[in-house]
Amino acid sequence: MTKIRSGATRSTPFFFFLLLIAGAAACSAPQAASTPQPPPAPTTVSVAPTSASAAPTSASVAPTAAATATSAQPKPASGGTLIYANSQKARSDSMDPATQSGLPAGQAVWLLYNQLVYFDPQKGAMPQLATSWEVSPDGKSYTFRLRTDVKFHDGTPLDAAAVKFSLERTVRPELKGQQAANYLQAIYVSTDVLDASTVRVNIKNSSTAFLYQMSRQIFGIVSPTAVNQLGDAKFALNPVGSGPYKFKELVSGDHVTLVRNPDYKWGPAAFINSGPAYPDQFIFRYLPEITTRLAALQTGEVNFIEDVPLQDVAGLEKDPRFKIYKKAPAGLSEAIQLNIKKAPTSELAVRQAIEFAINKEQINKAVFFGYSTPTYSLLGSPDMLGYDASIGESLYKFDQAQARQILDKAGWTLGTDGLRRKGDQVLKLQFITDTTSQVEELVQAQLREVGMQVELTRLDPAGAATAWKKGEHNLTLGSGGIQGRSNPDAEIISTAYTCSQVGTFNTSQYCDEAFDKQILAAVAIQDNAQRAAAYKELQKAILSQALSVPIVQYTKIWASTSKIQGVNLFDPGGVYIRLNGAWVQP
Amino acid sequence: MAAEAMAIGRATQSSYLPRNQIYYLLGRLLRSRNGIVGGLLVLALALVALGAQLLSQYDPILPDIAAAFSAPSAAHPFGTDNFGRDILARVLYGARVSLLMGAIPIVLAGSIGVLLGLIAGYFRGWLETAIQAAIDVLLAFPGILLALAIVAMLGPGLGNLMIAVGISWIPSYARLARSSVLVARELSYVEAARAIGCSEARVLLVHILPNIVAPLIVLATLGIAQAILAGSALSFIGLGIKPPTPEWGTMLSVGRNFVRLAWWMSVFPGLAITVSVLAFNLLGDGLRDTLDPHSRL
Numbered sequence: 001m002t003k004i005r006s007g008a009t010r011s012t013p014f015f016f017f018l019l020l021i022a023g024a025a026a027c028s029a030p031q032a033a034s035t036p037q038p039p040p041a042p043t044t045v046s047v048a049p050t051s052a053s054a055a056p057t058s059a060s061v062a063p064t065a066a067a068t069a070t071s072a073q074p075k076p077a078s079g080g081t082l083i084y085a086n087s088q089k090a091r092s093d094s095m096d097p098a099t100q101s102g103l104p105a106g107q108a109v110w111l112l113y114n115q116l117v118y119f120d121p122q123k124g125a126m127p128q129l130a131t132s133w134e135v136s137p138d139g140k141s142y143t144f145r146l147r148t149d150v151k152f153h154d155g156t157p158l159d160a161a162a163v164k165f166s167l168e169r170t171v172r173p174e175l176k177g178q179q180a181a182n183y184l185q186a187i188y189v190s191t192d193v194l195d196a197s198t199v200r201v202n203i204k205n206s207s208t209a210f211l212y213q214m215s216r217q218i219f220g221i222v223s224p225t226a227v228n229q230l231g232d233a234k235f236a237l238n239p240v241g242s243g244p245y246k247f248k249e250l251v252s253g254d255h256v257t258l259v260r261n262p263d264y265k266w267g268p269a270a271f272i273n274s275g276p277a278y279p280d281q282f283i284f285r286y287l288p289e290i291t292t293r294l295a296a297l298q299t300g301e302v303n304f305i306e307d308v309p310l311q312d313v314a315g316l317e318k319d320p321r322f323k324i325y326k327k328a329p330a331g332l333s334e335a336i337q338l339n340i341k342k343a344p345t346s347e348l349a350v351r352q353a354i355e356f357a358i359n360k361e362q363i364n365k366a367v368f369f370g371y372s373t374p375t376y377s378l379l380g381s382p383d384m385l386g387y388d389a390s391i392g393e394s395l396y397k398f399d400q401a402q403a404r405q406i407l408d409k410a411g412w413t414l415g416t417d418g419l420r421r422k423g424d425q426v427l428k429l430q431f432i433t434d435t436t437s438q439v440e441e442l443v444q445a446q447l448r449e450v451g452m453q454v455e456l457t458r459l460d461p462a463g464a465a466t467a468w469k470k471g472e473h474n475l476t477l478g479s480g481g482i483q484g485r486s487n488p489d490a491e492i493i494s495t496a497y498t499c500s501q502v503g504t505f506n507t508s509q510y511c512d513e514a515f516d517k518q519i520l521a522a523v524a525i526q527d528n529a530q531r532a533a534a535y536k537e538l539q540k541a542i543l544s545q546a547l548s549v550p551i552v553q554y555t556k557i558w559a560s561t562s563k564i565q566g567v568n569l570f571d572p573g574g575v576y577i578r579l580n581g582a583w584v585q586p
Numbered sequence: 587m588a589a590e591a592m593a594i595g596r597a598t599q600s601s602y603l604p605r606n607q608i609y610y611l612l613g614r615l616l617r618s619r620n621g622i623v624g625g626l627l628v629l630a631l632a633l634v635a636l637g638a639q640l641l642s643q644y645d646p647i648l649p650d651i652a653a654a655f656s657a658p659s660a661a662h663p664f665g666t667d668n669f670g671r672d673i674l675a676r677v678l679y680g681a682r683v684s685l686l687m688g689a690i691p692i693v694l695a696g697s698i699g700v701l702l703g704l705i706a707g708y709f710r711g712w713l714e715t716a717i718q719a720a721i722d723v724l725l726a727f728p729g730i731l732l733a734l735a736i737v738a739m740l741g742p743g744l745g746n747l748m749i750a751v752g753i754s755w756i757p758s759y760a761r762l763a764r765s766s767v768l769v770a771r772e773l774s775y776v777e778a779a780r781a782i783g784c785s786e787a788r789v790l791l792v793h794i795l796p797n798i799v800a801p802l803i804v805l806a807t808l809g810i811a812q813a814i815l816a817g818s819a820l821s822f823i824g825l826g827i828k829p830p831t832p833e834w835g836t837m838l839s840v841g842r843n844f845v846r847l848a849w850w851m852s853v854f855p856g857l858a859i860t861v862s863v864l865a866f867n868l869l870g871d872g873l874r875d876t877l878d879p880h881s882r883l
């Protein structure tokens with residue numbers, strides 16, 4: 001669950017009056033986006049066979065969008081340093097899976113820990129720490145058989161007790177609201193250690209999403225020795241896991257340095273590299289300035305960047321010194337959430353008018369340079385089970401006249417100043433976000449055209465989270481903070497529209513217990529076709545209530561120097577790029 | 587006796603700026619080249635701000651996506667931004683906000699700061715110690731940092747921004763006013779006013795204030811330039827004006843993301859800031875030459 005930032009990024013103080021009159025190296029016009037999504041296969045979140053040797057051997061995990069296909073694959077070489085420039089600052093520095101807050105700390109968390117399973121968007125759950133697993137017939141207990149050769153960075157063996165320890169510390173009541181706790185607290189019952197390498201996890205309801213959830217970085221297994229020794233607070237800044245990299249140092253707001261774990265040999269067989277990582281060091285740097293980030297790549301200060309300035313993508317694609325990677329992660333679409341608890345968006349007519357008034361094509365063209373895909377679907381990728389863009393399109397195809405008509409009918413009359421009023425109350429909406437993406441400004445202009453006044457407030461992430469929690473907003477952007485899952489299952493809906501998430505990810509503040517039950521029931525349906533139908537019903541309910549205005553299926557774009565090889569875009573993290581197999585060409 | 591004292595008081599007051607002296611000062615100002623250039627530029631800025639809608643046919647807010655990123659041309663002399671809005675129109679309208687951001691904080695800081703300085707300098711004693719201590723604490727922070735902290739506390743927005751910049755400027759005025767009062771209060775015309783029984787308020791406001799106002803005017807003019815800069819800086823980092831109001835600092839901030847594609851998006855707002863800061867600085871220089879008692883000797 002991460003927040004996608006589009007176009008621009010948060011700014012930092014700079015001496016702006018030292019105006020750079022850069023050599024006006026105008027880049028060529030952006031081209032139409034190609035869709036680099038892997039071929040669809042929304043198959044089941046299936047249970048792997050029980051035989052211990054179930055690790056797939058022929059998992060051809062090929063990068064899909066690497067720009068320059070080298071004819072002869074060079075042999076991976078160890079050494080070098082991979083320096084990855086993050087565009088965002090995490091809300092906290094924690095690298096404890098239980099309390100990490102998504103990008104960019106979450107990126108380090110992927111490399112520091114292992115999970116029970118690895119999730120392939122096409123094949124479903126695959127062995128990682130667990131070599132095999134069994135599900136009880138009622139779907140309420142999972143028995144995992146673990147590898148016996150795994151050791152944490154501090155030498156502690158990773159066994160059944162460590163798994164139990166990790167899960168139990170995730171569901172502590174004080175962690176309510178954290179991503180891992182959000183999911184697990186609702187369904188967790190207990191964990192039984194059957195023997196040193198067998199562990200059984202019991203949950204309340206059968207959930208088709210359980211294995212997927214266990215594959216996420218938030219359920220990385222932590223070293224009990226380290227946690228007991230350091231305490232939770234210190235552990236979060238001195239993490240000890242079993243992943244391909246060990247923690248070296250953290251400078252808050254600047255960088256995280258990881259060093260290779262030479263003993264690592266338990267990576268999923270499906271990975272390009274399941275042994276020790278190639279680069280000696282892995283550094284995540286925080287470079288929020290979009291142009292600084294690109295300049296850092298071009299000067300070689302870093303060799304991998306995320307959120308490439310969209311106007312520069314076409315130029316970089318043509319440049320043999322660089323590679324571009326594009327991916328439209330599964331999850332929820334980039335959308336505007338409408339708060340139903342605060343007037344005037346508490347009025348259905350106002351919400352519906354907003355749905356009609358927003359021109360997604362224009363936003364995609366002007367803000368995303370055409371690289372993303374305008375959408376009427378709540379789900380961010382056509383590969384997701386239950387995807388159906390026609391639901392939204394049939395309800396709210398872009399039509400300003402319709403929007404005006406709805407508002408007229410609801411008693412919001414147009415004044416001479418172009419604003420609508422009911423009595424002496426102006427139709428004014430509070431738009432609170434934590435990005436400086438240009439989407440908001442365009443939405444503001446589009447809504448103004450039908451007579452709505454939008455007051456745009458941009459806050460720092462913590463400030464925005466507080467404002468959302470208090471419900472001070474009418475509108476907010478960014479899928480309620482949820483995106484970037486590679487789970488092709490639409491269970492992600494539950495994260496944004498259930499009562500338990502009001503105040504966190506449910507920024508529309510929609511709470512209906514019957515709807516909660518409907519979601520739970522849908523997620524538990526084992527048959528794919530039936531589950532897909534149930535998901536469509538859910539989307540219909542959400543859209544007919546006009547809780548969310550989908551805008552685009554967001555395409556995230558990375559760039560590296562051409563010396564970086566072995567990058568794999570297949571990644572259970574969605575917006576996290578899998579760099580396990582990456583190596584630096586000397 | 588009383589009538590005589592009043593006469594003296596009036597004489598002191600009015601002798602400060604008799605009509606012929608105003609002409610004299612204006613003449614001095616006109617002889618200062620900086621003053622002329624600065625004054626004209628400031629006048630031009632004010633006219634631009636007032637007549638923005640007459641000077642540009644374009645709407646500064648309405649997007650026109652088809653025209654996005656147009657280079658400077660006859661139709662759009664400053665080019666267009668990422669939403670196809672005319673940069674010239676936005677720069678012209680932006681002058682309003684920028685001038686407000688320059689003037690209001692200074693009025694705010696000036697009135698509070700001068701009052702504090704007058705009180706501290708005139709009454710001395712524990713009051714002075716207390717005010718001085720508070721001012722010293724504020725002075726310990728760089729102005730922009732103080733404004734940053736205040737605006738972070740109050741939340742973004744034009745009003746809060748002006749309050750923040752204003753507060754950060756109070757110490758300078760208080761300091762200057764106090765030191766001037768310290769000199770003035772020992773002068774014989776003040777003693778005379780006190781001797782004939784003028785109230786403290788009258789002595790302060792009628793006798794002392796007009797006599798210390800010259801350096802304050804200079805400081806204020808120079809301060810406007812600084813305040814415009816501070817306001818733009820805070821807007822640049824996202825703490826100032828809310829979109830879609832055109833504002834130079836914000837335009838610069840957005841434009842820098844596209845600097846390789848559309849240099850005009852950041853260059854023209856940047857120039858606008860430079861020119862207006864320069865204008866007020868030149869005017870301030872000119873005024874100092876004119877009003878500073880030492881240079882008149």
